Amino acid sequence: xxxxxxxxxxxxxxxxxxxxxxxxxxxxxxxxxxxxxxxxxxxxxxxxxxxxxxxxxxxxxxxxxxxxxxxxxxxxxxxxxxxxxxxxxxxxxxxxxxxxxxxxxxxxxxxxxxxxxxxxxxxxxxxxxxxxxxxxxxxxxxxxxxxxxxxxxxxxxxxxxxxxxxxxxxxxxxxxxxxxxxxxxxxxxxxxxxxxxxxxxxxxxxxxxxxxxxxxxxxxxxxxxxxxxxxxxxxxxxxxxxxxxxxxxxxxxxxxxxxxxxxxxxxxxxxxxxxxxxxxxx
Numbered sequence: 001x002x003x004x005x006x007x008x009x010x011x012x013x014x015x016x017x018x019x020x021x022x023x024x025x026x027x028x029x030x031x032x033x034x035x036x037x038x039x040x041x042x043x044x045x046x047x048x049x050x051x052x053x054x055x056x057x058x059x060x061x062x063x064x065x066x067x068x069x070x071x072x073x074x075x076x077x078x079x080x081x082x083x084x085x086x087x088x089x090x091x092x093x094x095x096x097x098x099x100x101x102x103x104x105x106x107x108x109x110x111x112x113x114x115x116x117x118x119x120x121x122x123x124x125x126x127x128x129x130x131x132x133x134x135x136x137x138x139x140x141x142x143x144x145x146x147x148x149x150x151x152x153x154x155x156x157x158x159x160x161x162x163x164x165x166x167x168x169x170x171x172x173x174x175x176x177x178x179x180x181x182x183x184x185x186x187x188x189x190x191x192x193x194x195x196x197x198x199x200x201x202x203x204x205x206x207x208x209x210x211x212x213x214x215x216x217x218x219x220x221x222x223x224x225x226x227x228x229x230x231x232x233x234x235x236x237x238x239x240x241x242x243x244x245x246x247x248x249x250x251x252x253x254x255x256x257x258x259x260x261x262x263x264x265x266x267x268x269x270x271x272x273x274x275x276x277x278x279x280x281x282x
Contacts, residue, residue, distance in 0.1 A: 006040035010055035013047050014067030014110050021219030022066050029263045049079045054086040057093055060274045066109030071124055071164055094205050104270035107208030115208055116166045121179055122197055123168040130163045134248045134255055136186045137198050143182035148207055148265045157254035159215035165196040213262035217249040
């Protein structure tokens with residue numbers, strides 16, 4: 001009798017010990033995916049920024065989290081060297097024609113900013129003000145054909161929480177890498193600023209989003225209602241905006257939809273493309 005199919009996932013934790021809902025959401029999505037699809041999902045976590053932990057190449061799938069702070073201030077830091085060393089190992093493995101178990105990677109928010117800077121596909125800069133809330137995300141032509149965004153409307157809604165942005169895509173560099181911009185931020189006709197990049201497929205094996213596809217209503221509600229965050233949102237956007245955010249959380253067409261589609265779609269894609277290796281786990 002065959003044993004249940006299994007996948008191994010490495011979660012790279014970039015939260016630097018800060019309290020967050022992101023890691024919980026990632027864990028729960030992985031567990032739900034395994035239950036729904038009858039797959040044994042095993043995952044390990046690696047604390048990158050404090051303990052300099054990185055996974056080896058024995059995993060099928062890698063998810064690199066969001067995190068606090070500037071994606072620019074860490075240039076040249078020890079933890080970044082370790083992190084980009086891990087990335088280089090993934091790139092070498094995937095580029096090796098003899099490797100049948102290609103590694104799929106998803107980068108979220110802070111990780112996304114780091115990778116965009118590392119690959120020099122766009123400018124990474126600070127925003128004039130922090131973006132925080134549930135916002136519309138607009139698909140680009142490549143995004144409408146992207147399997148990870150299957151079932152998503154245009155625009156779709158997602159949690160956006162950032163003080164930095166990825167703008168001014170370098171089309172020549174994108175073409176050189178075979179990368180594609182998949183989505184950009186909401187249009188703001190009254191604001192004379194370039195719209196930021198919200199999702200990129202870096203290669204056949206790597207994709208990332210500026211927004212938080214893992215965010216769920218429960219975690220966002222907890223986050224919004226902590227005294228410090230509530231005070232910050234009301235002070236920057238007003239109480240009406242804060243109340244609107246709370247009300248949007250359980251709208252089935254907004255973050256509930258994004259939460260139940262983007263990461264699960266990525267896992268579907270990753271499982272399909274890692275099939276040769278996964279067959280060994282039967």
